Amino acid sequence: MWLSRRQALTVLAGLPLAACGFTPVHGPGAAVTALRGRVAYRAPDTPEGFRLRARLEDRFGRVERGDFLLRVEIETEEVALVISSDQDINRYNLPGRATWALYLAANLAAETPLASGEVRTFAAYSAFGSTVATQEAQDDARDRLAMALADLIVTDLIFAAQDLP
DSSP: OOOOHHHHHHHHHHHHHHHTTOOOTTSTTOGGGGGTTTEEEEOOSSHHHHHHHHHHHHHHOSOSSOOEEEEEEEEEOOEEEEEOTTSOEEEEEEEEEEEEEEEEGGGTTOSSOSEEEEEEEEEEEEOOSOHHHHHHHHHHHHHHHHHHHHHHHHHHHHHHGGGOO
């Protein structure tokens, strides 16, 4: 049976990956699958903390067995970016930082986490409009920031999962 040109190119493109021992992160038997449904989350009681927890649950699943505890601290600030000639602020930047640590739930007294890290990113919003529109834009930017921080934490945890018990 002859392969089409597309099939042949796909096979050839995959050969270098197979030769280097590449394995899919979310494939069967991957280390990260051991975290699914096993991580409890502790984040600040703020709108950003709520959104971050929700995003982590989307990615790792709701807690079925709380074998691990992920503690997250979030810091955000608001920086004026664009100031008009009338001295009105038209655009804001929201830089954010999240520090996280993953603990074994059975051994919370241990001060050394299994894995930890810090992630940083930002979101921005326009303040050029009505008060209601500006408030909605700010809320949306805070939600996007929390979700982006959660996605970066998940990426770090995917790499750290290889070394977990």
